[in-house]
Amino acid sequence: MAAGSSMQWLRSVKGVILDMCGVLYDSGEGGGQAIHGSAEAVRRLIGSGLTVRFCTNETQNTRERFVQKLCVMGFDISVSHVFSPAPALIHILRERHLRPHLLVHDDLIPEFDSVDVSSPNCVVIGDAADNFSYQNLNEAFRVLIGLEKPLLFSLGQGRYYKETDGLKLDVGVFMKALEYACDVQAQVVGKPSAEFFQTVLSDMKLQPHEVVMIGDDLLNDIGGAQRCGMKGLQVRTGKYSQSRNVEQLILRK
Amino acid sequence: MAAGSSMQWLRSVKGVILDMCGVLYDSGEGGGQAIHGSAEAVRRLIGSGLTVRFCTNETQNTRERFVQKLCVMGFDISVSHVFSPAPALIHILRERHLRPHLLVHDDLIPEFDSVDVSSPNCVVIGDAADNFSYQNLNEAFRVLIGLEKPLLFSLGQGRYYKETDGLKLDVGVFMKALEYACDVQAQVVGKPSAEFFQTVLSDMKLQPHEVVMIGDDLLNDIGGAQRCGMKGLQVRTGKYSQSRNVEQLILRK
Known part of the structure; x- marks a missing residue:
């Protein structure tokens, strides 16, 4: 991009969507820690008059507890500005009268308090970690294979993420x-699903070309945003530092 | 097939390869139980002068212990006539100077007693069940992703199997x-790999068109055998009784 057109594009930007893990903080034991300078950067973005939203595939906490954790790290973020897969899924479940069997993290369970989970007619998986x-x-599989038409929802499709004690397998795996077990294709709720990004854009009341997505994941953040007509900017924190991962993701695109 | 050509084909058969689980016995707690009439059928096949071999993707036991278990159920089977993935893999590991990280069932570990597992340069997974x-x-994943070229061997690629207490996820899953986690393709050792069936045919000293494979799994037994030029016959025991599974496997072929 020439310097002139780059400046022109920057002037047309009215909103920013920020990925959270790897951009604002690094996850790990004790909840993780803020990336140096990120809380101040968020304050300046909001202060500049841009519409700012936060978009995460985090499913190890309810949205409320997740935002509390970030506030403790020094971020000033409103729960209603954070978009995560579980609330988006609950909206789908209600619309389609679905009762999920849940294979999720213990700390995400309260998010589903208002959802009927009796006689399940679909399966939902999140980043369940040790679960x-x-x-x-096997239990989730038996529910799926017992349905006339197996219906599987996945809260994200990440391959792995980095915690302070090493790499960990993510929900996509x-x-x-x-x-494979049931010969079905899961419906992914969260990034990089276009519907998910569209919900955020609607809330921002902006057109895709007016919004920049900033993330560390080429597939879920940058690729997903670009497919919706947004610009994507990759940070050099989080996953970026794993050169292997970045190379693989570039090849995959 | 017309009756005449069917008879002609039957006369040309010189050997039989038998799948074991679901054909000779049903697995389950306490090691499972023989399918009624199967031990007698094996005796009659061998007595008729046919060359008989046994081909299993069983990886929850060493081959020796597995055969002992079948002997207790009333079968008269020689260890050297049983072909299972682990001994075939060990041959490959030795030829290629590979040192595996093992994610297998505890009872399969003794099969690898003679194998160097220090500083692993590949990962081997079997039907590890609760393991x-x-x-x-995560541990297997970290070994894989840490290798310059991730190398994954899978002892079979089954989706699931039936035990007396319900369906269980198999190694293929x-x-x-x-x-997906490492963006690699596993090398499958065992059925339906053509190399695996070829080893059995070489031991039988027979050509593919002279041999019938009898199994309950359309993909691993019948499909695998047909791709090697053998005839495949599906029994109505084991997986066959799960109409859903059979339909799916037919669609997949």
């Missing part, structure tokens, strides 16, 4: 496992 | 999970 035991996977 | 914990999957 991804053989027994729990177990989505692929259950997809 | 498919989140922690163990976790193979798909790790394939």
Whole structure:
């Protein structure tokens, strides 16, 4: 992009969507820690008059607890400005009268307090971490294979993420496992789904070309945003520092 | 097939390869139980002068212990006539100077007693059952992703199997999970790999058109055999009784 057109494009930007893990903070034991300078950067973005929203595939907490955690790290973020997969899914479940069998993290369970989970007619998986035991996977599989038309929702489709004690498998890996077991294709709720980004854009009351998505994941953040007509900017924190990962994601695009 | 050509074909048959689980016995707690009449059928096949071999993707036991279990059920089977994935893999590991990280069933570990597992340069997964914990999957994943060229061997690629207490996820499901996590394709050792069937045919000293494969799995037994030029016959025991599974497998072919 020439310097002139770059400046022109920047002037047309009216809103910013920020990925959270790897952009605002690094996850890990004790909830993780803020990336140096990120809280101040968020304050300046909002202060500049841009419409700012936050978009995360985090499913190890309810949205409320997740935002509380970020506030403790020094961020000034409103719950209503944070878009995460679980509330988006609950909207779908209600619209389609679906009763999920949940294979999710214990701390996400309260998000589903108002949802009927009796006689399940679909399966929902999130980043369940240690709950991804053989027994729990078998249980989810049996529900799926017992349905006339197996219906699987996955809260994101990430491959892995980095915690302070090493790389950990993400929900997408177990989505692929259950997809293969039952010969179904999961419906992904969260990034990089176009519907998910569209919900955020609607809330911002902006057109895609007026919005920049900033993230560390080429597939879920940058690729997903670009497919919706937004610009995508990749930060050099979070996953970026894993050169292997970045190379693979570029090849995958 | 017309009756005449059917008879002609039957006369040309010189050997039989038998799948074991679902054909000779049903697996389950306490090791499972023989399918009524199967031990007698095996005796009659061998007595008729046909060359008989056994071909299984069983990886929850060493081959020796597995055959002992079948002997207790009333079968008269020689260990050297049983072909299973682990011994075939060990041959490959030795030829290629590979040192595996093992994610397998505890009872399969003794099969690898003679194999160097220090500083692993590949990952091997079998039907590890309860050993498919989140922690163990993360560990296998970290070994794989840490290799310059991730190398994953899977002992079979089954989707699921039936035990007396219900359906259970098979190794193929976790193979798909790790394939997705690391963006690699696993090398499958065992049925339906053509190399695996070829080893059995070489041992029988017969040509593919002279051999019938009898199994309950359309993909691993019948499909695999047909791709090698053998005839495949599906029994109505084991997986066959799950009409859903059969329909799906037919669609997949």
